[in-house]
Amino acid sequence: MKKTIVLMMALALVSCERERMVQPESDVISFKIGYPVTKATATAFEQGDAVSIYAVEHSAPLQVGGNYLNNEKLTFDGTKWNGARTLYWSDVACDFYAFYPYQPSVGSIEDYSFSVETDQNGDGMEKSDLLYASAQNVSRTDGSVELSFYHMMSKVIVNIEKGEKFEGDIPDDVVAHVYNTVTSCRVDWAKGSVEKNPFGTKNTITMKKISNTRFEAVLVPQNIERSTPLVELTMGGIAYLLETSLSFRPGYVHKLTVKLNTSPDQEQIEISIDPSTGHWN
Incomplete structure (x- = not known):
């Protein structure tokens, strides 16, 4: 009889321990x-995109380390966002910060160094598009953390039009460069x-x-x-x-609209800046 009681007590203890280990x-x-x-080159997050x-x-300062969550990687599977590990709510409300693309190493919160790509063909433009979002005072009772991203950089679009003196079609070999822009910045x-x-060098961006x-590029604000x-x-x-x-x-x-004439003389080029320039949504 004693053995039976001891066995039942042991099973009960194991059951309780399992309940403690399994998080609801x-x-x-x-x-x-x-x-x-819009993102730099797309209109939605795509499968494989990752954010930090x-x-x-709540109200505690954001630091490089020692936060409740520290540079956790969330990856989009095409339907939902999944963490590299399961993330649990704190017992108190929290402030959340997120940025895209995922940065594997963050050495500073107030003075993080970031640079746009100098060749923005291929995935260069996408890598240069830095997005940011935050949500304050969020707790378990809110059900989820809602993060609305916005663009931190600037975008320039160059549209080419044929002037009255431009004969034929615009050739296929057109290449566009942005000159004299600092490509590095500091992020808080x-x-x-x-x-x-302020100490960054000026570079040429393809x-x-x-x-x-039509040509596009992401630039550091300046x-x-x-x-x-x-x-x-x-x-x-x-x-x-x-x-x-x-x-x-x-x-x-x-947006810059450039009207070209056949002559390479700069005085023959008509230039107008699109007045519809506005927020990069």
Whole structure:
């Protein structure tokens, strides 16, 4: 009889221990991640996209380490976001911070170094498009963490039109470059802000070719003075230079319409800036 009682007590202890080890599903954090209307080269997050996630107790400062969640990787499977490990709710409300693309190593929160690609063909433009989102005072009772991303960088679009004196079709060999822009910046993940690296060097960016008449690039927000060329279009061995002053603002699209004439003389090029420039949604 004593053996039976001891065995039953042992089974009960094992059962209780298993209940402690299994977390109820409501304790697992789920994420609803909102996508900007446009990403650099797509209109939705795609399978395999990954974001970095941080969480701190509400109102606590975000740090490189020692947070409730530290640079957790969430990957989109085409339907939902999955963590590299299961993430559980804290007993207290938290503030969440997220950025795309996933950064495997973050050495600073207030002064993180990031650079756009100098060749933005292929996946270069996508790698340059830095997105950010945050959600404050979120707890288990909210059901999920909702994160709405926005663009931290600037985007420039160059559209080419034929002027009255341009004969024939625009050739297939058109290449577009952006000159004299600083490609490195400093990011503050806590504030969701970015600024040009004051000690960064100016580089030339090869724009992504969308078509013979449309080119796009992601730039670090900065002011460009008119004293230096901004855009160069090369076609048929002829280079067309665009000089203009622009203030590339974070989260904005800047559209330039360039009218070309047959003559390579810069005075023959008509240039207009699209007044519809606005938020990069």
